[in-house]
Amino acid sequence: xxxxxxxxxxxxxxxYPLVAFMLIVLSRALFGKxxxxxxxxxxxxxxxxxxxxxxxxxxxxxxxxxxxxxxxKAVEHNYHWLSAGGxxxxxxxxxxxxxxxxxxxxxFISLLIQIYTHGYMKHDxxxxxxxxxxxxxxxxMLGLVLSTNLFQIYIFWELVGVSSxxxxxxxxxxPSAAAACVKAFLMNRVGDFGFxxxxxxxxxxxxxxxxxxLGLHPDMAMLSFRALPDLAGAIMDNANAVxxxxxxxxxxxxxxxxxxxxxxxxxxxxxxxxxxxxxxxxALIHAATMVAAGVYLIGRVYxxxxxxxxxMIVVAAIGTLTAVVAATIALTQYDIKKALAYSTxxxxxxxxxxxxxxxxxxxxxxLFTHAFFKAMLFLCSGSVIHACEDEQDMRKMxxxxxxxxxxxxxxxxxxxxxxxxLFSGFWSKDMIxxxxxxxxxxxxxxxxxxxxxxxxxxxxxxxxxxxxxGKYRGQAHVHNEDKWMVGPLAVxxxxxxxxxxxxxxxxxxxxxxxPAFGEYIYYLHPLEREHDLxxxxxxxxxxxxxxxGSIGLVVAYLFYVVAPFVPDIIKSMPIASSAFxxxxxxxxxxxxxxxxxxxxxxxxxxxxxxxDRGGIDGVVNGTGRAVMGSGFALRELQSGKVxxxxxxxxxxxxxxxxxxxxxxx
Amino acid sequence: MPDFITHVGLTHYVxxxxxxxxxxxxxxxxSRNVVRVLLAVELMLSAVTINLVAFNNYLHTGNGLLGQIFxxxxxxxxxxxxxxGLAIVIALYRARATADMEDYTLLKW
Numbered sequence: 153x154x155x156x157x158x159x160x161x162x163x164x165x166x167x168y169p170l171v172a173f174m175l176i177v178l179s180r181a182l183f184g185k186x187x188x189x190x191x192x193x194x195x196x197x198x199x200x201x202x203x204x205x206x207x208x209x210x211x212x213x214x215x216x217x218x219x220x221x222x223x224x225k226a227v228e229h230n231y232h233w234l235s236a237g238g239x240x241x242x243x244x245x246x247x248x249x250x251x252x253x254x255x256x257x258x259x260f261i262s263l264l265i266q267i268y269t270h271g272y273m274k275h276d277x278x279x280x281x282x283x284x285x286x287x288x289x290x291x292x293m294l295g296l297v298l299s300t301n302l303f304q305i306y307i308f309w310e311l312v313g314v315s316s317x318x319x320x321x322x323x324x325x326x327p328s329a330a331a332a333c334v335k336a337f338l339m340n341r342v343g344d345f346g347f348x349x350x351x352x353x354x355x356x357x358x359x360x361x362x363x364x365x366l367g368l369h370p371d372m373a374m375l376s377f378r379a380l381p382d383l384a385g386a387i388m389d390n391a392n393a394v395x396x397x398x399x400x401x402x403x404x405x406x407x408x409x410x411x412x413x414x415x416x417x418x419x420x421x422x423x424x425x426x427x428x429x430x431x432x433x434x435a436l437i438h439a440a441t442m443v444a445a446g447v448y449l450i451g452r453v454y455x456x457x458x459x460x461x462x463x464m465i466v467v468a469a470i471g472t473l474t475a476v477v478a479a480t481i482a483l484t485q486y487d488i489k490k491a492l493a494y495s496t497x498x499x500x501x502x503x504x505x506x507x508x509x510x511x512x513x514x515x516x517x518x519l520f521t522h523a524f525f526k527a528m529l530f531l532c533s534g535s536v537i538h539a540c541e542d543e544q545d546m547r548k549m550x551x552x553x554x555x556x557x558x559x560x561x562x563x564x565x566x567x568x569x570x571x572x573x574l575f576s577g578f579w580s581k582d583m584i585x586x587x588x589x590x591x592x593x594x595x596x597x598x599x600x601x602x603x604x605x606x607x608x609x610x611x612x613x614x615x616x617x618x619x620x621x622g623k624y625r626g627q628a629h630v631h632n633e634d635k636w637m638v639g640p641l642a643v644x645x646x647x648x649x650x651x652x653x654x655x656x657x658x659x660x661x662x663x664x665x666x667p668a669f670g671e672y673i674y675y676l677h678p679l680e681r682e683h684d685l686x687x688x689x690x691x692x693x694x695x696x697x698x699x700x701g702s703i704g705l706v707v708a709y710l711f712y713v714v715a716p717f718v719p720d721i722i723k724s725m726p727i728a729s730s731a732f733x734x735x736x737x738x739x740x741x742x743x744x745x746x747x748x749x750x751x752x753x754x755x756x757x758x759x760x761x762x763x764d765r766g767g768i769d770g771v772v773n774g775t776g777r778a779v780m781g782s783g784f785a786l787r788e789l790q791s792g793k794v795x796x797x798x799x800x801x802x803x804x805x806x807x808x809x810x811x812x813x814x815x816x817x
Numbered sequence: 818m819p820d821f822i823t824h825v826g827l828t829h830y831v832x833x834x835x836x837x838x839x840x841x842x843x844x845x846x847x848s849r850n851v852v853r854v855l856l857a858v859e860l861m862l863s864a865v866t867i868n869l870v871a872f873n874n875y876l877h878t879g880n881g882l883l884g885q886i887f888x889x890x891x892x893x894x895x896x897x898x899x900x901x902g903l904a905i906v907i908a909l910y911r912a913r914a915t916a917d918m919e920d921y922t923l924l925k926w
Contacts (some may be wrong), residue, residue: 792925795846795854795918802842 156211159227163245165208165255166298168201169290176284194280198287199266205294206259212252228300230373238363242373244300250451250516254297257523261440262290264640268531269432271636272538282322282430289315293441297448302351302375305449309347309409312442313340319437320429332425339422343412350405351375354456357398358387377452384455403456403463406449407470414446414500416474421741423497427489431534434489439496440527444519447503451516458510465593468508472600475501477739479607483614484736487544488533491615495570496526498604502584505601509594511587518580525569525577525648528641532563535637536619541628546618548626555630558638560620562645567616569648571609572701576652578694581605586693605697609704617712830871837864851906851916855899862895 155161176194219225230244266286273279292311299305321333355375361383362374372379388399410416415423426438437443450457450467457463475498482494499522506515537544539556553560569575572582585605588598624630711718722728737743789800821828837860844857866888873884910916 787926790924790926792922793919794921799846802846 156207157215159212159215159247160229162208162212162227162247162255163229163298165205165259166291166294168205169198169287169294172197172201173284173287173291176280176287180280180284191280194283195266195270198283198290199263199270201287202259202263202266202290205255205290206263209252209255209259212247213256215247216249216252226378228371228376228378230300230371230376238359240366240374241303242301243304244373245298246300246377247298248378250448251297253516253520254448255294257520258290258293258297258441261523261527261644262286262293262436264643265432265436265440265527265531268435268534268637268640269430271634272432272534273430274634274636276430278322282319285315285318285322286432286436289319289437289442293445296445299452300376300378301373302354302377302453304373305452306344306348306351309413309445309449310344312437312445313337313344313413316340316426316433316437316442319433320426322430322433323428326428328425329428332422332428336422336426339419340412343408343410343419346405346408346411350402350408353398353402353405354387357402358383361386380453380455384459387456388459399456400460400463403460404466406453406456407463407467410446410449410504411470412446413449414443414504415497416446416470416501416504417477418741420474420478420497421738421745424490424493424738427487427493431489431530431537434493435527435530435534438493439530440523443496443500444503444523447500447507447515447519450504450507451512454507454512457507464508464510466508468505468594468597471501471503471505471508472597473501474498475505475604476600476607479604479611480735481738482611483607484732485611486546488536488546488549488615488619489530489544491546491611492526492529492533495529495608495612498608499526499570502581502601502604505597506584506587509584509588509591509597511584514580514583514587517583518577521569521576521580521648521652524644524651525566525575528562528644528648529566529570531637531641531644532559532566535559535633535641536563538637539631539633540626541631543626543628546615548628549619549624550622550626551620551624552630553620556620556633558641559633562638562641562648563616563620565645565649567612569652570612571704572605572697573609573705574698575649576647578697578701579652582694582697585697586691589693602697602700606700606704609701610708613705613708614712617708621713622716827871827875830867830875834864834867834871837861837867849917849919851909851918851921852903854918855902855906858902859895859899862891862898866891 175197179193226246226248228244228246230242233241233243235241266283269282269286273282276282289312292308292315296305296308296312299308317333317337320336321329323329324333358375365379365383366372366374369376369379408419412419412422423438423443427434429438457467478494478498478501482491482498485491485494499518503515503518503522506512506518535556536549536552536559539552539559540549543549565575569577572578585598585601588594588601723732734740841857841859841861841864844860845854848854848857869884869887869891871884873882873887877883906916909921913920
C-alpha cells in the first residue's frame with residue numbers, strides 16, 4: 153500500500169472530506185431536493201472519506217513510531233502561494249508527533265461520530281446537509297492540524313469557526329439555536345481579532361530575520377512553526393530593541409485566539425450556548441476537536457510563550473481560573489448537555505493551565521485523552537436525549553440504567569475517566585498536577601486544580617446518578633437504544649478506559665517514540681517523570697488525586713442516591729445559597745456582557761450613528777448641496793445668447809490684457 | 818497747423834482701425850438682425866486688414882509687400898466666410914422662422 157505508507161501523501165487526508173463536501177453540495181444544487189438521490193449517499197461519502205483518512209493517519213502513526221532514534225523527524229512541505237516584496241505566503245503540510253497525534257484523534261473520533269450521526273439524524277429532513285457540513289468541518293480541522301505556518305493555521309482556524317457556526321445553527325428555525333450560533337461567531341471574532349494582531353505583530357518584529365533564515369531552510373515557509381524555536385530568541389531581541397513588553401504583548405495577543413476557541417475566561421460564554429446544536433456536533437466540535445485546537449495552537453507557537461514569563465503566568469492563571477469557574481457552574485446545571493459543556497470548559501482550563509506552567513506534553517496528553525472520553529460522554533448524553541424524546545433536563549430523567557444498558561456502562565466509563573479514577577483521565581490529569589506541584593512558582597495552580605479535580609468527580613457523578621439511578625421522573629416514553637448509536641459508544645469506551653495507561657510514563661516500547669507523553673518540558677528544559685506506572689499511582693500526587701476523585705464520587709452518591717434531600721438543605725443555608733446563586737447564574741458573565749452591550753456598547757453605537765448621520769453625512773451632503781447651489785446660480789450665465797458671450801469674451805480679453813500690461817510695467 | 822494734421826503717420830491708421838473695430842464690435846453686440854451682425858463682423862475684419870497694410874508700410878519698409886499680400890488673402894477668405902455666414906443665416910432662418918438674434922437661444926441651460 154505505497155499510497156498510504158508514503159508520508160508525503162498525508163495532505164490528501166484533508167482533501168478527502170473536502171471532495172465529499174463538494175459532491176454533497178453540488179448534488180444538492182443539481183438535483184434540488186434530497187430525495188432525488190438517496191440520502192444515504194451523503195453519509196456514505198462522508199464516512200468513506202473519513203475512514204480512508206483514518207487509514208492514512210494510522211500509517212502516519214506507524215511511520216512516527218518506526219522512526220529510528222529518539223528524535224522524531226518532521227516532514228514539512230510548502231507550496232508557494234503568493235508574494236509581495238519580501239513577504240511570502242505559503243500553504244503546506246507539516247507532519248510531526250503533534251500533527252500525527254491530532255490526525256489520529258480527529259479522524260478516529262470523526263469516523264465514530266459520523267456513524268453515530270447516522271443513527272441520531274436518521275429522521276431529520278436536513279440529513280444530507282448535515283453530513284455535508286460534517287465533511288466541511290473535517291476538512292477545516294485536518295487542514296488546521298497539518299498547517300505549517302501561522303497564516304495557514306489562521307485560514308483554517310476561521311474555517312473551523314464557520315463550520316462550527318453552521319452546525320450550531322443547524323436547527324436555525326429554533327430562535328435559541330440561531331442566537332447561539334451568532335454568539336459563538338461573535339465571541340470567536342473577538343478572539344480572532346487578537347490572534348490576527350498577534351500574527352501581524354510577530355511578523356512585524358521578525359520580518360528582517362526571515363530572508364536569511366529561509367535561505368538556510370528552503371523547505372520552510374514564512375512564520376513556520378518549526379522555525380520558532382530557532383527564531384524566538386532573535387525575534388525577542390528584535391522586539392526588545394523597541395519595548396521590552398512588546399514580546400509579551402504578542403504572546404498574549406496570540407493567546408486571545410485560543411481564549412475564544414478553547415472557551416477560556418472571559419471569552420467562554422459561547423460554548424455552553426453552542427449546545428443548541430445537534431448532540432453529535434457537541435461531541436465532535438465542542439468537546440473533542442475544535443475547542444482543543446486552541447491548546448494545539450499554543451503548542452505550535454510554544455517557543456514564543458516560553459520566552460515571556462509573564463505571558464506564561466497569565467496563561468496559567470486564566471487556565472486555572474477557567475477550570476475552577478467552569479467546575480463550579482457545572483455543579484448547578486440541570487441540563488445534561490450544559491453540565492457536560494461546562495465540564496469541557498473546565499478540562500480545557502486544565503490543558504491551558506498545563507501549557508502555562510510549562511507542562512507542554514502534559515497539556516497535549518490531556519487533550520488527547522479528553523478527546524476520547526468527552527466525545528463519548530456527549531454521545532452518551534445524545535443517546536439518553538434521543539431515548540427520552542429530546543428531553544435534556546436531568547430532573548426529568550433517572551433510572552435509565554436498565555433501559556439503556558450500553559449507554560449506562562459507557563457513561564460510567566467516561567465518568568471514571570474524567571474524574572481521574574484510574575481510567576485515562578487519571579494519567580493525563582496526574583501529569584498536569586505533578587508538573588504544577590513540582591514548580592514552586594505555580595503552587596496556586598496545583599491547589600486550585602486539585603480542588604477542581606474533586607469538583608469534577610462530584611458533578612460528573614451527579615449527572616450520572618441523576619440520569620441513570622433512582623426512579624424515572626419524566627413523562628416521555630423511553631425508547632430503546634439505537635444500534636447505530638451504541639456501536640460507536642462501545643468502541644470509544646476502549647480508548648477512554650485504556651489509552652491513558654497505555655501512553656503514560658512508558659519509555660521505549662510501542663509508544664515511547666511519541667515523545668509527547670514520556671517526559672515533561674519545563675520552559676523547554678526536559679524533565680524526566682520520576683515515577684513508572686505503579687509509582688505514579690502510589691506517589692503522593694497520584695494517591696491524592698485518586699482520593700479526591702473518590703471523595704467526589706462518594707459525596708455525589710450520598711447526595712443523589714442515598715439522601716436526595718441533602719442538596720436542597722444545603723441550598724437553603726445562607727452562605728451556600730448565595731454561592732449557589734452565583735454558580736447557577738454562571739458567575740453573571742452573560743449578564744455583565746449583556747449590560748455592557750446594552751449600556752455601553754449600544755450607547756456608543758447610537759452616538760456613532762448620530763455622528764455619522766449628523767457629522768459625516770452632513771459634510772458629504774453639504775458638499776453636494778454647495779456644488780448644486782453654485783450650479784443653480786452660475787447657470788444663469790449660460791443664457792444661450794451669442795451676443796452676451798461675445799461681450800463677456802471681449803471685455804475679459806481687454807481686462808486680461810490690461811492686467812498683463814500692469815504686471816509687465 | 819498741428820503736426821498730426823499735416824503729417825499722416827502710422828498712428829492715424831492704427832486709430833482708424835481701432836475706431837472701425839469698435840464700430841464693428843458695437844454692431845455685433847447690439848444688432849438684433851443676423852444679417853447686420855454679419856455685416857458688422859465684416860467691418861471688424863476690415864479694421865484688422867487696415868492694420869496689416871499700415872504696419873507693413875511703416876515698420877517693414879525694406880521687406881516687400883508681405884502685409885499687402887496678407888490683406889488680399891484676408892479679403893479672399895472674408896468673401897468665402899461671408900458666403901458661409903449667409904448660408905448659416907439662411908439655415909437658421911429656415912429652422913427658427915426668424916432672423917432675430919434674441920430668439921437664437923437653443924444652447925440655453
